[in-house]
Amino acid sequence: MQNEINIPIVLDAVKKIGDIFLKDYKQDPIPQSMEELLKQLEKIDNLCLTSLKQVLSPEFPNIPWLLGDEFDTDSQRDYASQEEYWLCDAMDGAIQYIQHIPGWTINLALIRNGKPLFSVIYDPLSNEMFWAKDGEGAFMNDKPMNVSNKKDLAVMLAVFEYGHQDKSNNHLNEKIGSTVTKLLDNFGIVRNYGPHGLQLAYIGSGRIDLFIQEDLDTYNWIAGLLIAKEAGAEILTTDGKSWKWGSESLLVAGKSITEKYLLIKSKK
Template identity: 60%
Template sequence: MNKQINVQAVLDTVRQAGDLFLKQYKQNTIPTSKEQFFKQLEAIDERCMAVLKAGLTPEFPDTPWNTVDEFDNDGQKQPLPLSEYWLCDAMDGAIQYLQHIPGWTINLVLIRNGELYFSVIYDPLSNEMFWAEQGAGAFMNGQPIQPSAKIDPDMMLAVFEYGHQEPAIPGFNEKHGAAVTTLLNKFGVVRNYGPHGLQLAYVGAGRIDVFHQLGLDTFNWLAGILIAREAGAAILNVDGDCWKWGDESLAVSAPGIAGKFNK
């Protein structure tokens, strides 16, 4: 296990991967079939992983990789039984990238002994690099970040997310719709904006006040959870309990806000 993190080496590698896609942004043909979509998605994963592995293997020669499969529900319920591994969402918001619209990032998480230890979220279009290390705070482009200090819900921006549900869960859409209605009734502005991890980093940076999502979507959350947590945000499930790996909902905000959602 590599105890010391060469932070700059990790950030430089993630930036290299993101900038590769920035150069190619809007160069693809927008897919019109599932076959085209998954073929382009596979190409994104392969190119991104090649850059990340080439850059990080010298620093972490014995650390294995677990690439994200958002449809692997069982795999999202608990960490792997390994002392250390990388978990990579090669492109969070890939659908936006393929559709030639903003809202895509490169996310990387280092898991140690079943806990979030280090994570990076890079937004190439904005040239913003968020990162956090367990117990060491959270940063954006080298500057510490912290959640919003707002106290008036009418001034707050709440966001909701909707994850892929495979197979479909009976009644889930209705439950999700009711939750969005509650958000609309409680907060001044409600929006839906991907990608997931970047929204959580925005909560940590005070740009978004509340993040809310129903359903199991662990892989999309992990990088942003560590950044938001280290910035000082509360990481809960929608019942108001402390979020734990395997929970099928997530509510993140400045302390004292998200916990009041169902009250």
């Protein structure tokens, strides 16, 4: 196990890969069939993972790599057996990239003993690098971040997300709909933005006040969770319990805001 992390090298590698994708942004035609869509998604995954491994493996030769497949629900219920590994979400928001719209990032997390030790989210379009190391704070382009301290729900921005698992026989769509209704009834601004990790990083920077999701999406969350936590956010399930790997819902905000939401949820 490699105890020290050369953070500047990791950040530089992620930025270089993100900037390669930025150069090629909007160059491929928007896919018009499932075959074309899957081909472009595979191209993105392969380029991202291969490029990151090529740059970082010489620096961290003993750390294996895992590509986080957000469509593989079962694999997201528990962390991998290795003591330490890189978890690469490749491009979070790849659909936006393919559709020629903003909202895509390069995400990478280092998992140690089943917990994120270090993570980075790079937004090439904004040239913003969000990163955190466990116990050492969260940063955006080297400036420390803190969560929102708003008190009035009327000026808060709440976001909701959903994953890719089958929702045809588990009532998840109804649960998501009920949650969105609560948000609309109580928060001044409600949005669904797209890149899960970036939204969680925005919680850490105070740009978003509350994030909520009613299904399992560990790979999309994990890099952003550490950043939000290190910036002062609570990481909970939607019923107010402490989030752990495999939890099938997520609620992230500053403590006073999660308390307000859970009070709203408790009222029938």
